[in-house]
Amino acid sequence: MQYKLVVLDMDGTLLNNEHHVSNANKEVIHRLKREGTSVVLASGRPYESIYPYVKDLDIDLPIIAANGALIKSPLTSEVYYSSGLPINLAEEIIEYSQENQFPISLYLDGEVHTFNESMVKIHWELEKLNARLIDKFVGNRKLFKIIYANTPQKIEQAYIHLEQKYKGKLYITRSDAIYLDVMNINASKGKALYKLMDMLQISSHEVLVLGNSFNDIAMFEVAGLAIAMDNSPQEVKDAANFVTKSNNDDGVAYALDRYINNVKV
Numbered sequence: 001m002q003y004k005l006v007v008l009d010m011d012g013t014l015l016n017n018e019h020h021v022s023n024a025n026k027e028v029i030h031r032l033k034r035e036g037t038s039v040v041l042a043s044g045r046p047y048e049s050i051y052p053y054v055k056d057l058d059i060d061l062p063i064i065a066a067n068g069a070l071i072k073s074p075l076t077s078e079v080y081y082s083s084g085l086p087i088n089l090a091e092e093i094i095e096y097s098q099e100n101q102f103p104i105s106l107y108l109d110g111e112v113h114t115f116n117e118s119m120v121k122i123h124w125e126l127e128k129l130n131a132r133l134i135d136k137f138v139g140n141r142k143l144f145k146i147i148y149a150n151t152p153q154k155i156e157q158a159y160i161h162l163e164q165k166y167k168g169k170l171y172i173t174r175s176d177a178i179y180l181d182v183m184n185i186n187a188s189k190g191k192a193l194y195k196l197m198d199m200l201q202i203s204s205h206e207v208l209v210l211g212n213s214f215n216d217i218a219m220f221e222v223a224g225l226a227i228a229m230d231n232s233p234q235e236v237k238d239a240a241n242f243v244t245k246s247n248n249d250d251g252v253a254y255a256l257d258r259y260i261n262n263v264k265v
Contacts (some may be wrong), residue, residue: 003260004206006032007064007193007219008252010043010050011210012176013127013229016248019126021053024250028257029057040064040196042189043213044175046107046144047072047219049127064197066107067173067215068192069144069183081195082109083184084142089170093146093162093182094137105131107145113137119149144187148180156178175214175223177233181215188216197222208259210244210252212236227255 014021029039039057042064043050050063054074062071062080071081085093097104098106103116105123112123112131123131148158159180163172171183189211197207205224209216212229217239220226228240229251237243244255 002206003037003208003225005038005040005197005200005202005208006256007040007042007209007223008221009026009043009051009189009211009213009216010045011184012231012247013210013216014041014053014252020038021057021142022250023254024253026057028253032256032260033058038200042068042192042211042219044145044147044179044181045127046112048131049129052128062193062196064196067142067171067175067181067183067187068189068218069187071192071195079197081192082142082144083187084144085145085146085170085182085184087139089166090139090143090146091137093170096162097146097148100158100196102148102150102154104149106137106145107147109142109144109236122149129239144183146182147175148182149178152177153220173218175213175215176216188218189215190220190222193219193222208253208256212247225259227259233260 019245022069038061039059041050044067045066050065051074060075062073064071069083072079103119105112105119112129113129113134120131122178149150171185171187173181177183207223208225209223209235210227212232220239226240226246227242228237230246245251
């Protein structure tokens with residue numbers, strides 16, 4: 001199969017546990033580009049945190065950010081798609097987090113806000129972003145995503161409760177065992193991928209996707225070939241066509257060499 005587009009999740013997939021792109025993964029991406037295969041990054045991260053990686057890898061296609069709530073060009077800053085949370089529902093999600101003591105952050109257009117000092121440190125360590133500490137939400141700017149942080153058990157409980165309560169009203173997923181993401185019902189990595197495919201005039205069977213978490217399953221359902229990382233939860237592996245090595249073992253390079261570069265691995 002000749003794949004024209006490769007879509008890569010970032011944390012737990014393209015990035016190792018130190019949040020770096022390995023030399024092997026860099027090399028395979030550059031090789032794909034030289035041979036005419038397009039590469040796109042799709043992440044739950046805000047655009048501003050994805051952009052430095054795109055620049056370093058010399059990727060020029062639009063970035064899928066905030067789990068598909070934003071599609072934006074790294075070359076011109078043109079926004080191809082954006083979907084913000086309804087303010088009334090966002091206020092309910094924020095209120096629930098505060099009542100149940102979930103540290104949360106808000107992904108706004110160009111900024112990250114949080115009510116918790118612990119999250120300020122996390123955003124810097126993980127995303128190299130200076131999150132703004134606030135004590136009140138003011139709904140006068142587009143809000144792309146709300147993220148909850150807690151133990152896997154607490155996140156699972158919140159996911160079950162919120163997904164049931166807001167089914168058909170909000171898109172709720174988990175980007176990691178300790179993170180729960182809340183977006184507009186019209187946002188997901190899968191829906192964003194559909195829009196990008198339409199822009200590029202590419203069909204599903206020409207798309208290869210790699211990911212490691214629950215928010216990547218929406219892309220798996222779109223792509224011609226879905227590849228999960230070895231560090232993925234079992235449910236994510238079950239949704240994929242193939243399981244590659246872990247993010248710490250150059251799993252992206254291993255899979256792309258096998259399925260695109262025809263390297264015997």
